[in-house]
Amino acid sequence: MMRFAVVVFPGSNCDQDCRDVLERVMKQQVRMVWHRTRALGRVDAVILPGGFSYGDYLRTGAIARFSPIMKAVQRFARRGGLVFGICNGFQILCESGLLPGALVRNRSLKFVCRQVWLKVRNMKTPFTCACPARPLKIPIAHGEGNYYVEKKTLDELKKKHQIVFQYCDAGGRLSFEANPNGSVEHIAGVCNENFNVLGMMPHPDRSAEAVLGSRDGFFLWKSMVVFLMRKRTSCSA
């Protein structure tokens, strides 16, 4: 069994969804970590959940990145630990510099809450290694998910295969219409150079069971568990 930490900020609202998926669906151990805490303890992966940390004041994620726990998250990430930011968690990772770019207001200016299709661009990351080779149906719910990055960094992201998810249609085609928020290159999720930190706007925590309308988010959680199990086995062998 792997140990996951779910960080809780004031205004997080998907922390219990993450806990539920990890504990009940994935049968893993979960520790909820309040943002004022300074240490993560012994964990195998850290989840920064969705929500509206600090009311999204100033910029999304801008204040949360200075929470005491974030220093521990940065240390954990530097040592190669898995850090997964979903929605507001992605915004916090960008603000804290663990991921490149920033998330700005949706092109439509509207809060968009619906199922979208995602093309998995890199299936070798710890977060996607158990994903099937077809588009994934996962919901989004955000007003500021429009990913922006300067051209030079965008070229780097492409070259280093750091673009993990792109918005597409059910057939896997990228288009203006299939992009719900105006993100550059239809980007829905990116990882860092070492592939141990992933941020994405869509919610695999809200799509890990068929009863919720899609089970495709399950593959991301499964990927993480499979990756960590392999790592543990190879370390103890």
Added chain:
Amino acid sequence: MKKNKGGIWKADVYVTLKPSVQDPQGDTVLRALKQMHYVGAQRVRMGKFIELWWDGKMSKKAVEKKTHEVCDRLLANPNIEAYHFILRKMTSNEMKVAK
């Protein structure tokens, strides 16, 4: 010099989106202006205005340095935003009105 010792330093901080970043809010306001028949309206960019007060006993140089620091660390995101500020001592009348 003596009157500069007390009071409050006030930094008026302007945070704006870099020219390369889309501004859907500004675009929407521009469209509205055109619908209102302001034919000369050309461009609207939305930003943030932040008032920042500092202890008047600090030197101007120190306040400038601290203001840059908080803008770089918190008030603006260098990936998407630029900022500038105007720093001055508040008059006693301004302080009365502001409080």
